[in-house]
Amino acid sequence: MLGARPSHSSAALLSAVVLLHVQAAAAVSFQVLVPADPLSAPLGGTVLLPCHLSPPLSAQAMQVKWSRPQLGQDVHVYLPDGSEVQAERYQGRTELLRDRIQSGTLALRIRNLTLQDEGRYLCDFQSNSIVGNATLELRVTSSGLDPLLHIGGYDGKQMNVTCLSVGWYPKLKMLWRNGHGERLTLSKEEKISRNWGLFDVSSSVVVTKHSDPTLICAIRPGSPSPEKVSVILISDDFFPQVSSWKVGLFLFLSVCVCLLFFPACYLWRVQRAKRKSSNLTTKT
Structure with a gap:
């Protein structure tokens, strides 16, 4: 009787070790996959952040959490009992798509995007045998008016x-x-x-x-x-140019004015001198 106890303890220890190895193998054999490239979505629009397990495995009994670790914020959490917890600032704007949860897919939809929604998002799966997460980046854009x-x-x-x-x-x-x-x-x-x-x-x-x-x-x-x-x-029309014929006409008229000006001055002086001479003769 006393000799059987060590055998029973050894079996239990061996079972625990095997179970831990199985759990570790399961945790290592599954990956959480998200898009490698940043996702872009318009300001005020809607975006879908995909996330799934590979190979496919039901996540119905797991905790799946979408969060923003750099801000210390949980966005939307799915709990093993099927309930959900939504962060206050995302109330009415986020939704977990659970239609493919049996195959390990639990995408997050965000509506009415703001500039504050831009950044990195963590998709995290946790259970007794599955632990894994992945990060994706969301970029919010606004297309302005035509120039x-x-x-x-x-x-x-x-x-x-x-x-x-x-x-x-x-x-x-x-x-x-x-x-x-x-x-x-x-x-x-x-x-x-x-x-x-x-x-x-x-x-x-x-x-x-x-x-x-x-x-x-x-x-x-x-x-x-x-x-x-x-x-x-x-x-x-923005840069008016003077035509060459206009320049020529302007120069011709300028010369004519000069040529007429000097004779006119001479005649005026002669007429003035004659008037003075006539006035002197009359007075005498």
Whole structure:
């Protein structure tokens, strides 16, 4: 009887060790997969953050938590009993898609995106045999208005052309090109961040009568959005030129005036002298 006890204890110890190895093997054999590249979504829009186990395994009895560790925030948590906990600042905006939970997929949907929603999200699976997580990045974008062009600062030889656009996120690049696609040098550029985080941008170029008449203002967003472009054609009317025949006529008339001026002065002096002489004779 006494000799059987060590045998029973050894068996129990062996079973525990085997169980731990099985659990460790299970924990190692499963991966949590999320998109490797950042996800982009528009400000005020909706985004779906995918996350799943590989190979597929039911997560119905697990805890699955979406969080933002760098901010110390839990976003939305699924508990083993099937209940959910939603963070206060995400109330009414987040939803866990549970239709594929049996295959280990539990995506997070976020609606009415704000700029504060941008950043890294952690998808974490936990159970007695499964422990794993993965991080993905969300980028929020705002596509501003089409660029507006304004002409000003004309001094007879050159003028400033300004391009303006508002309501962008993240920061963007504003480029100028001529009709041949060549980059132009900016004379002034300004980026302004408004209180709610969006950016306004304006830049100017100097145009002379020798410049290419076609000006292209292009906005290249910092997000994977299409380029926005505005074009203006600077006609010769902005730089009035005096025709050669007009210059010739002006010179001819100037010479004629000079030629007539001197004889007229001479005749006036002669007539004045005659009047003086006549007045003296009359008095005598």
